[in-house]
Amino acid sequence: MADLSFESFSEEDIPDMTEIMTRSFNCDSMMHLGKNGGPTGYDNGEFLRTWGLDPHSTQYKIVRNNQTIGGVILWINDKTNINTLGLIFLDPNLQDGGLGLEVWNKIESMYPNTVKWCTETPIYSRRNHHFYINKCGFHLIKIKDPKDYENGSYIFEKEMNK
Template sequence: MEAYENLQFQPITEEDIAVLTEIMTRAFDLDTQQFLGQAKGGPTGYDTGEFIRKWALESPTQSYKVLLDKKVIGAVIVWINENNENYLGNLFVDPLLENRGIGLAIWRYIEQKYPNTKKWLTDTPGYSKRNHHFYVNKCGFKIVKIVNPMNREDEMYVLEKEM
């Protein structure tokens, strides 16, 4: 187990899928409710465990569950590439713990864990205004492209951070 600030990080295992899916479902559904007015919504498999199984366990990623006081509170999944242009695939925190600096602490852990990174890339839904604020104003990413602009449900912001 690795620690950073008051958080602990451990690789995601099959046994973590249920609790991480519960947290991920709450996080994505809250965003969808708040910004689209719909009860549910997220990437394919976000609420069944298939998203975490596919991207954290069956893909060439580095994936970590995040613990606070020995309790799982979120996760982060990254792709670390040979060219040192790495990709943040997913970062989520239990909505019950939002606005406490936990997401930023997770991101700082990732940055210090992979110091050879030249550039970080990620994307986030256009409707998720809290994500835009987090990535741009807190983490230092820049929006470099908008895919499907003006399409409320399918708009996607592509972000980069030069290191």
């Protein structure tokens, strides 16, 4: 894709990013649950302020053709090289065309010393399961609260080949 870049975000970026994040999470939740929803604070900026501006996280706004189209929050551990993908979201109008995989591949290339990636996603989000397993090469390692369709989650890992 043309001009895809990752730029660190700040407080000034949160309103625009929250709008994109809200649409992205609502689209996924509506598809699978028939209602809007997401993690606490996803729709008012609280989530991005808490986790994206956390001094221990590494955060990026995803920019294409000079327009913010999504965001990523990572936790990078330089001691163990076991890193965590905390969040990735894209404008829902741009999903299902390979952009998510392009973003993920760029993340992997930015952190070549990673030995393992970890992430978590809701049980209900079958589209995310497909993305992480079939597109990105993650493996399901644990199910948290397997009987709770709305609040349970799948834990994924991806061992990196060196």
